[in-house]
């Protein structure tokens with residue numbers, strides 16, 4: 525093992541990322557879209573946090589705010605994002621550029637946004653290697669080919685262009701690029717959704733292996749509870765731009781507290797199943813341009829009372845490290 529890896533191991537358990545009171549708003553056709561509404565969480569080195577929740581919950585907006593890649597004109601982000609002791613929200617653009625794609629990299633939901641259509645795929649990977657790992661050109665080509673094979677693409681395809689690849693293969697190239705710079709933090713936004721099941725398993729294994737070797741931390745955005753189960757240490761459930769439940773994966777799976785989490789996890793017959801999707805819950809999430817007072821889940825919640833529909837809903841720590849934003853959590857647990 526290299527000395528770099530040894531150094532990273534020494535930092536085990538140290539806080540890498542601390543997000544406090546993050547809000548993201550978009551201005552769209554004259555309305556304010558309240559996409560993220562006061563999100564806070566911590567992530568230690570080497571740990572993986574899963575962000576789960578329905579479409580439109582604000583998961584991608586959280587990741588983009590951390591990396592400061594929200595659209596300048598239409599989006600505003602507030603709060604603090606302390607990474608390795610520094611608040612990224614306060615960094616100058618040129619300092620943020622040194623962190624982006626170097627210490628923090630992101631695998632996007634849509635692989636096409638990350639690939640250059642007129643550059644050969646192998647070169648796109650080896651450019652990351654020469655820039656971030658200071659390899660010579662020859663070493664970078666060798667390593668780039670290895671990385672292609674690691675994500676299940678034959679090295680002979682190194683000189684092809686993105687349009688010669690299928691959607692799943694493009695996503696594998698994007699994953700190889702994101703891992704090539706050996707980031708301290710990987711933001712993985714639905715990284716395996718576009719892949720077929722066999723390749724999904726290989727890619728997850730690859731990501732897990734990198735995490736082990738380099739002590740990389742990861743925020744994994746996924747709809748797939750099987751993926752959460754296999755990959756994550758902690759889980760945060762996002763609803764209408766808030767984390768309404770969070771805790772160790774085993775606690776949240778074993779003992780889901782919030783009525784929304786129960787809806788998502790409750791119908792899960794067996795958490796060892798590889799690919800359980802989130803179960804549908806009756807009703808729709810609220811319109812982010814017109815969020816209700818009180819708990820945003822109340823309009824869909826079978827347990828909601830008038831008290832749920834007013835004021836701020838505080839987080840309750842039901843067991844050590846397991847939080848839930850539901851004022852009726854204790855009563856509901858007695859009723860069940």
Ligand SMILES: Nc1ncnc2c1ncn2[C@@H]1O[C@H](COP(=O)(O)OP(=O)(O)OP(=O)(O)O)[C@@H](O)[C@H]1O
Nearest residue numbers: 550552557559578579580581582583584585586812
């Ligand atoms: N550029 C934008 N301009 C206006 N509204 C936006 C923009 N990007 C996202 N939104 C809105 O912000 C809210 C949160 O979107 P976001 O993409 O963060 O959700 P998500 O949880 O990642 O959803 P999905 O699971 O579908 O990827 C949604 O209501 C979305 O329509």
Ligand SMILES: [Mg+2]
Nearest residue numbers: 583584585633
């Ligand atoms: Mg998204």
